Amino acid sequence: GTVSGRKRIVRISHAQSETHPEHLGLLAFKEYVEDNLGDRYEVQIFPNEILGAAQRAIELTQTGAIDFVVAGTANLETFASVYEIFSMPYLFDSVEAYHETMMDTDYMEQIYESTDEAGFRVMTWYNAGTRSFYAKTPIETPDDLKGKKIRVQQSPASVAMTQAFGAAASPMSFGEVYTAIQQGVIDGAENNELALTNNKHGEVAKYYAYNNHQMVPDMLIANLKFLEGLSDEERKIFTDAARISTEVEMENWDEQVAEAKRIAEEDMGVQFSEVDVEAFKEKVLPLHEQMLEENPKIRDFYSHIQEVNKESGQEKGEDES
Amino acid sequence: MDIAVLSGLIILVMLVIMLVAGMPIAVALGVSSICAILPILNFEATVVTGAQRIFSGISVFSLLAIPFFILAGNIMNKGGIAVRLINLAKLVTGRAPGALAQTNVVANMLFGSISGSGTAAASAMGSIIGPIEKEEGYDPNFSAAANIATAPTGLLIPPSNVMITFSLVSGGTSVAALFMAGYVPGFLWGLACMLVIYVLAKKKGYQSTSRFTGKEALQVLLQAIPCLLLIVIVIGGIIFGIFTATEGSVVAVVYSLILSLFFYKSIKLKELPQLFKESAEMTGIIIFLIGVSSIMSWVMAFTGIPTAISDGLLGLTNNKFIILLIINILLLVVGTFMDMTPACLIFTPIFLPVCAALGMNTIHFGIMMIFNLCIGTITPPVGTTLFVGVRVGNVKIETVFKQLLIYFAAIFIVLLLVTYIPQISLWLPGLMGYV
């Protein structure tokens, strides 16, 4: 952080482009903070990883060189292993259960505090949608994944999940994926719909299967010393700004996903298919037991989510009947 | 004062003083960047940022192609591939005026395309063809100028390390697309110089007398096939999805090792450690520079320097034609004083946003910039390829420079074509589906 003239410059780093919902959410954060504390704070947003990829940007947030950074939960795993839970396939039964869990600020706060020792605190979450597989050839059943080379994120959990589906997990950097699919080095990848349009993967992979294996949020984290140095009034404004940024991000997310789907379908000729999710789920459910066994820190959170799953399942049932 | 302006001034002043004093460029970049953020951040945040940026600037998978292509180039240099390519080039140029100099150009394009190094081409070709040209009555300054003027074509014709560096610093532009984009500008550069040679040689009456019999021609062709196959395998393998661009560099190493160890038997097994060590050294020099300059890119982004510069440039005029001309001239000036890699690392984050704002394609910008910096490698006062060419050609910089001027004019025209006609760069990658 810096003091320039009178104003303290607050720097936020994230990995997305300037049109991405997260950037729009952060613009709302900036606006709210500057509307209320404009005489004291100036918020600067650095998109496109220009201050470093997530893991490195977190390190810089630990030292205070950067004040806020948006990072995936996979990046937080090594600081607090409770975050490993999000890589568990089919953790949430539905989008409703996912949103309900994440919106429960009181419950989430205890999880957000788990990285305090590392010098940073999660402020809020951002919706990053639901991840599914897409490839050059159709994926209708889990058997269609057999032997396919699928790019996954570089994390042991993602590799284990993809292998459980019977595919060959090929961890490579995200920037190489487009050409790798185009040239046939890999057969496909897994991500949300925005990857098809923002990263143009829809030009080379024409089949997107809604098998919905993961819902992984992104997190806005803050340097703890910065937060603790704020007055109560200022702290409240930053907290409110974070909440508002999530609301704006979520609205834009839904809009952009719908738009991405339209563009992918109409302009790129991508076929979206609804598949039998249960068949996919069956393949990877054993991973739940295995992960709970290996990591006791996720057990409480896991049973909390199972309750939410049950409740929202019942509500859904009542609505439908 | 605005942070961007203040930090920009600190970096600029310190950098110029240290560079002129002859500091290693990497250290000059590092020291000036660190000094620019010390007043803003605390000591701990500053040093952690510095150490982390160096490390993360280096630990990038696509940079692996650099040591591998360097190693492959060194193996081929030692493995006698240069001679085989010269023979082939002689066959191609035949009895045209100045055929030996034309041979030199074609050989530079072929060899540079494989080794990806302008200095390697200049030294290998210059030292082999130079003496033959002298015997045929060519003015050594004429021969050296032709050699020097075309040695950088190998940096545009793929594979090319500076393109890999550009891909990285421009935020992950496809290396395969950049490689494709370099072909036409590289060939145009070579062709423009061949035209100059044609005119000059005709005036001076340099006409070749040597002639190949059919049998000799066949033999030359057969001998060159394994060398040409390397280009086909590496570039073809990348295009047809057998391996990624980065992995292609590994294939180049393995192929040239097998070729020179087992087929040509031109390298002995016990010579390998030395080849690896020399390549590692060259890698250390380039990569350390890349690592440290990522401190500088970070500091510039952090303090908002590129935005300030591009705002300033765009505030000057919004005529695309004039802005591109200004950028070209600035880059040419930079190139005369600076080596390609550091120049590419420092100026991409500054000029790319300006050109992107003008609607220029990143690949097109990259080729324009690399083309520009290639010219810099053959201009004094800092021009590595020029120095090597002068050394192997046994001439003086002053005398050869006079001969080079007409080539500069021809190359500059090609530069303008590359700048203002995007299709020259984008046609081939478009054909391959990269754009």
Add this chain to the structure above:
Amino acid sequence: MKALNTLRKGMDRILSSACFVIFAFMVCIGTYQIVVRYFFNSPSTVSEELLTYSFTWMALLSSAYVFGKRDHMRMGFLADKLTGQKRLALEVAIEVLILAFAVIVLIFGGIRIMDLTMTQVTASLGIPMGTVYTVVPLSGVLIVVYTVINIIDLCAGRIEPGDTEETQE
């Protein structure tokens, strides 16, 4: 004085051998990565990370070695015109700045970043990130030793101030 020379030669030998070994290892892993993915359809999940970090170590160690040889890229067009005492003073000043940079950024910063990341593990190999970062302070220490020897040798006239090659690309 002889001890200094022995130290320099010893470090040179160890470093260049280490670079050779790591480099050769990289060629093997790179080949392995292509072969298992293309021919056996089972992509390696660790080779990319292994390659990247081996390369980082090799590059930083060899750059320390090059500092010993005073062979890093520089612009000599004005500095090389100086001679005698002035030139000596300039070259010593340059070595001192290199030393300061190595101590402050590579050693201080490197040790701090190691501390910060000892609990972090790398994505596919699962080794502590702090261990991987060790090469930063390590190369810092090597550069410090080299620059100290260089300064002593410069002052004693055992290396000529102009004894730095113009590097080729």
